[in-house]
Structures are given as structure tokens and as C-alpha cells.
Amino acid sequence: MKPAAFAYSRPDSLEEAxxxxxxxxxxxxxxxxxxxxxxxxxxxxxxPTELIDLNDLTELAYIRDAGDALEIGALTRHEQxxxxxxxxxQCPLLAxxxxxxxxxxxxxxxxxxxxxAHADPAAQLPLIAVTLQARIEVVNSRGRRSVPASDFFLSxxxxxxxxxxxxxxxxxxxxxxxxxxxxxxxxxxxxxxAIVAVAASVALAGExxxxxxxxxxxxxxxxxxxxxxxxxxxxxxxxxxxxxxxxLAVREAMAPxxxxxxxxLYRKELAHTLVERALLRAIERAQG
Amino acid sequence: xxxxxxxxxxxxxxxHNHELVAEPRKLLVDALREDLRLTGTHVGCEHGVCGxxxxxxxxxxxxxxxxxxxxxxxxxxxxxxSVAVDGQLSALQQALHEEHGLQCGFCTPGIVxxxxxxxxxxxxxxxxxIRDALSGNLCRCTGYQNIVKAIQKAAEQxxxxxxxxxx
Numbered sequence: 515m516k517p518a519a520f521a522y523s524r525p526d527s528l529e530e531a532x533x534x535x536x537x538x539x540x541x542x543x544x545x546x547x548x549x550x551x552x553x554x555x556x557x558x559x560x561x562p563t564e565l566i567d568l569n570d571l572t573e574l575a576y577i578r579d580a581g582d583a584l585e586i587g588a589l590t591r592h593e594q595x596x597x598x599x600x601x602x603x604q605c606p607l608l609a610x611x612x613x614x615x616x617x618x619x620x621x622x623x624x625x626x627x628x629x630x631a632h633a634d635p636a637a638q639l640p641l642i643a644v645t646l647q648a649r650i651e652v653v654n655s656r657g658r659r660s661v662p663a664s665d666f667f668l669s670x671x672x673x674x675x676x677x678x679x680x681x682x683x684x685x686x687x688x689x690x691x692x693x694x695x696x697x698x699x700x701x702x703x704x705x706x707x708a709i710v711a712v713a714a715s716v717a718l719a720g721e722x723x724x725x726x727x728x729x730x731x732x733x734x735x736x737x738x739x740x741x742x743x744x745x746x747x748x749x750x751x752x753x754x755x756x757x758x759x760x761x762l763a764v765r766e767a768m769a770p771x772x773x774x775x776x777x778x779l780y781r782k783e784l785a786h787t788l789v790e791r792a793l794l795r796a797i798e799r800a801q802g
Numbered sequence: 803x804x805x806x807x808x809x810x811x812x813x814x815x816x817x818h819n820h821e822l823v824a825e826p827r828k829l830l831v832d833a834l835r836e837d838l839r840l841t842g843t844h845v846g847c848e849h850g851v852c853g854x855x856x857x858x859x860x861x862x863x864x865x866x867x868x869x870x871x872x873x874x875x876x877x878x879x880x881x882x883x884s885v886a887v888d889g890q891l892s893a894l895q896q897a898l899h900e901e902h903g904l905q906c907g908f909c910t911p912g913i914v915x916x917x918x919x920x921x922x923x924x925x926x927x928x929x930x931x932i933r934d935a936l937s938g939n940l941c942r943c944t945g946y947q948n949i950v951k952a953i954q955k956a957a958e959q960x961x962x963x964x965x966x967x968x969x
Contacts, residue, residue, distance in 0.1 A: 515848060519806040522826035522872050552868030553849035556829075563806070565826065567873055617938025619856050619863040619916060704937040 517555035524567040528574070528682075531566055532655040536678045538564050544680055545569075546589060547623035549616065550632045574627070574682065577601060583649075583685040584608075588627025592616075595626060604688045606799075607646065607695040607713055611638040614697070617705045627681035635670045635735050636707035638699070643684060644737040645713040645729030651682045658682065667736040692724070693717040694800030696792040700784050708732055709776060710784040714792035716752055718800040723752040726760075728789065732781055733770045743767045752797050761790035811872050815840065816884035826872045831855040833871035834881060842882035842911050846940075853939035856912035857881050863919045882911035885918060893963070894918060894956040903952035905943035913939045917953055923969065925961055929954070 525531040535542060543562035545551050546569065554560040568574070574589035577598050584605050586595070595601055595612035602609045615621055615629075615638055629639040630650060643650065643663035650661045652675060666674050675681070689695065699711035710732035717725040726748050728740040747760050765786035772778040806825060813820045815838060822837040829848075834840045834857070846854035848867045855866040858880040885892050891899065894917055904910045913936070920927070920935050927935075932953050933946075941949060960966060 516829065516832075517827045519825060519827055521806050522870070524873070524875075548868050548873075549850060549865075552865075555827075556848050556867065565870075569873065616850075617853070618920060618935040619853065619865055619938050620850060622862045623864055623868070704934070 515556055515558060518558055518561045520555075520562055521564045522567065523564070524570050526570050528571055528653070529655075531568060531571065531680065532653065532678070534564075534566050535680065536655040538566070540677050542566055544631075546625040546628040547591065548628075549620050549624040550628065550634065568680070579604070580685065583687050585683050585685050586626055587683050588625060588630075588681040590626045592621035592624045592626070592629075593618075596621065605646070605686045606689060607697055607715065608639075608642050608686055610695075610697040611642045611699075611711075611713065614638060614699050620705075626684060630666070630684065631673060631675055631681055633667050633671050633673045633736070634707065635737075636709075636711075636731055638697075638708070638711065638731075640667055641711060641713050641729050641731045641737040642697075643686070644739050645715065645727055646686055647727075648687070649685045651684065652679045653682045654678045654680075660685075664739060670735040690717055692719065692800055694796040694798065696795035696799065698788040698792045698795070700788060710781055710788055712785070712788040712792045714789070714796045716793060716796040716800050718752060718797070721751045721753070723748055723750060723756070728760075728764065728792075730764070730768075730785055730789070733768050733785065740764055740767070752793075752800075754794065757790050757793035757797065760793055761786050764789045809872075811875060813838070813871060813874055813879060814877065815879045816881060817878075822871070824871055826870060828871045829867055830857070830869045830871045830874055830879070831866035834866060834879075837871075840881050840883050844908055844911055846908070851940070852909070853912040853916065854909050856915045856939065858915055858919055861919060861922075863916045880915070882914055885914055892918065892956075893959040894921065894953070897952040897956035897959065898949070901948045901952035901955060903944065903949040904941075909939055909941040909943075913941070913949060917956070921953070921957055921960060925957060925966075925968065927953075927957060 542564040544566045574587040576587040578585045592612045592615045648663045650666050695715045697713050699708045713729045715727040726744045728744050730738045765782050768782050770778045770781040808823050808825050831845045834843050844854040846852035850865045850868045856863050857866045
């Protein structure tokens with residue numbers, strides 16, 4: 515199908531983009547890579563009357579070392595995240611997840627900010643942001659604010675972004691010494707959205723798991739942080755038996771939606787398998 | 803802010819500037835086919851899944867059904883029509899021909915454009931890397947085996963070319 519009619523602008527500065535967005539309000543939609551919004555426009559699931567194109571704001575496409583975090587501009591494309599030596603070294607979970615998004619041509623256009631703002635329940639980058647407790651910097655014509663990823667995703671395709679706000683950048687904490695991470699995704703066809711995906715981070719102190727972070731998608735409307743579920747397992751020796759125990763606890767705590775195509779039990783079994791696999795891989799990497 | 807009405811759009815396609823008059827909602831693929839009469843770019847699913855409409859924008863593969871013509875002002879678009887020069891097929895096109903990497907040919911322009919870009923970036927890909935990149939282009943005829951063979955052959959030919967420079 516073809517999209518409904520819209521007016522179009524491509525502002526050449528952030529200030530101008532924010533001014534236009536403030537003036538237009540709910541009737542306008544910002545477009546970056548357009549790899550999610552494009553299909554929604556073409557299928558008329560979205561019918562904004564104005565499209566504000568952010569692609570000329572190249573100052574928002576960057577990956578920067580910011581001390582204990584990587585600061586990544588909202589207009590950074592998935593292919594740049596996946597291929598960046600800095601991201602691979604300092605936040606490998608993010609690079610690994612970005613590499614699995616869609617397909618080669620889709621990753622050339624799709625952006626970090628776009629993926630977070632779109633908030634598809636099965637999307638990789640929201641999962642990584644929630645699991646690593648990233649901070650999302652957002653801006654409108656009146657000023658900036660910083661939103662923890664855990665407060666950003668409210669429901670499927672619904673975020674804490676106000677109609678006049680856009681995402682500026684995201685701060686992902688850097689990999690620490692002794693920390694290993696792993697991203698595991700299951701889908702039926704390569705490049706499809708995940709049925710279930712898991713992001714895990716294990717920080718070892720000797721043989722023990724000093725800190726454990728775990729997030730899942732495919733369990734509900736937003737990425738699920740399992741930090742509360744896995745807290746009792748911190749401080750213990752992180753071996754294969756431990757990973758199996760954590761995976762079982764996560765499985766038992768999950769209550770995904772039952773769907774005739776994808777039964778809840780199937781999702782729970784996937785969660786079980788992928789959590790165990792992710793933890794074992796993360797431990798292996800933490801051990802170097 | 804432009805209006806919803808038709809306006810003049812300048813597109814740079816295959817090194818030439820073209821003027822067309824279209825609404826902002828005009829898809830790049832429709833502008834190429836309907837206004838510029840460059841019908842080599844095919845349009846399949848219109849939502850980014852099938853890959854048939856893949857063209858290069860500033861040298862990178864992009865879905866022409868997920869971009870609007872008006873967004874491409876100031877960018878260089880390359881289509882399948884630019885690949886063969888004076889009737890001389892590119893190494894990739896020649897290899898697809900020799901290895902029977904196409905049957906009906908509907909998906910072929912998208913595959914050629916995707917891999918013209920991919921092989922520049924990754925001139926020595928593994929089979930797994932080829933299959934990963936190829937997953938974004940649906941082919942309902944071949945079963946992909948001969949496409950993979952053709953891409954491997956093209957990569958080898960391109961590395962042997964006298965003007966080859968490793969990236």
C-alpha cells in the first residue's frame with residue numbers, strides 16, 4: 515500500500531527540528547531511519563499529517579567514550595553500532611545485539627534512537643538498554659532530561675517521550691573488568707523479530723558472581739528486567755549448576771501471554787534455554 | 803515545512819539529475835519506476851521485507867520502498883541500470899548468469915545492488931556471511947544455492963581484477 519498524504523520537512527538543525535515539533539504536536543511524527551515507521555506509514559497503521567525528517571542532523575550520529583559510559587547519538591545506524599571497534603570492546607552486548615537486527619540493508623538505515631522511540635516489544639536495542647540500565651537523554655524546545663531505560667518503556671510502542679520530545683543520545687555503561695556478557699536470540703527465520711531474546715551480564719569476583727544482570731524480551735509488552743528474580747543468586751559460585759538454577763528460577767517466574775501460534779509454555783521453555791546459554795557464555799567471557 | 807501537495811523534487815540517480823513533480827509521500831521506488839522510467843528496480847512487498855527494491859544511496863544498500871523520493875534530495879541514488887557499463891555485465895551479474903543464480907529474475911536487481919555494496923565492504927566473505935546478508939532478499943525460485951555460489955564466484959573474480967584494492 516501507499517502512505518496517506520503528509521507534509522514533509524527536513525530541518526538542518528536540532529533547534530529547528532524541536533521548534534517544528536513543538537509547533538505541530540501530536541499531528542507530526544519524526545522520522546529517522548524509517549525502517550519501522552516506513553512500513554507503518556505504507557500500511558496506514560500510522561497516518562501523521564506531517565513528517566519531520568531528522569536525517570540531516572548528522573551531529574546526532576556519533577559514538578563517544580564518556581568515561582564510565584559510551585555515549586551514542588540517536589542517529590547512529592545499527593550497522594555502525596555493530597561494526598564499531600569501540601562498541602565491540604566497551605559494550606559488546608550492544609554490538610552483538612545490533613548485528614542481529616533485521617537485515618543488512620535495514621541496518622544501514624535503522625537508528626538507535628528510532629528503535630528506542632518505536633519501542634517494539636520484540637526489538638533488540640530496548641532490551642539492551644533496559645538490561646544494562648542505560649540512560650536515555652531526551653530533549654524538547656525547553657530543555658533536556660535524562661530518563662533511565664527502566665522508566666522509558668511504558669507499554670508496546672509506548673514510551674515516556676512526550677509528543678514534543680526527541681531522543682538525543684543514550685549512555686550505555688562500559689564493560690567492567692571481570693564482566694562478561696552474552697546476547698541470545700531465537701526466531702524461526704533469520705532476520706525476523708525475536709520470539710524470545712535474552713541479554714545477560716555476569717561480573718565475577720574470583721569464582722563468584724559479584725553482580726548479575728538479566729533481561730528478556732518476548733515475555734510481555736516491554737523488555738523485562740529480571741534483576742529482582744536473580745538477586746538471590748548473586749554472591750554464589752557461578753558454575754554450570756548455578757546457571758541451570760538461575761535459568762529455572764527465571765522460567766518459573768515468567769508469565770508470558772498465551773497465543774495459539776506461540777503458546778506460553780513454548781516461550782517459557784525458550785526463556786529457560788536461552789537464559790542458561792547466555793549465562794554460561796557470559797561466565798566464559800568473564801573468565802577471559 | 804512543505805505542503806502535502808506536489809512539489810518539484812530533484813533526484814540524482816546514476817550520476818544524472820532528474821526533476822520530477824510529486825507529493826512528499828511518493829516512494830522512492832515509485833519515483834524511479836513511474837517518473838524516471840527506471841523500471842529495473844522492482845517493487846514487491848512495499849514494507850521492507852522482500853528486498854526486491856534495494857538500491858544504493860550514497861553507496862549503501864537501502865530499501866527504496868521505505869524511503870520517500872523527497873528524502874533523497876542531496877543524495878546519490880544508484881539503481882540496477884548503472885551496474886552494467888556499455889552492455890558489459892559486472893562480475894556479479896556475469897557470475898549470476900553463469901551459475902544460474904536467477905530464474906524469473908524478479909528478486910535479482912535487489913540482490914545485485916545488495917551485493918555490489920556488500921562485496922566492496924567485505925571482499926572475502928565466508929559462506930555464512932553471504933547467507934546472512936542474503937537473508938534480506940527473498941527469492942522464490944532458486945532455493946538460493948546458486949545465488950550463494952555466484953556471489954562466491956564474483957568475490958573471487960573481483961579480488962583477481964587488476965584494479966582491485968583491499969578495503
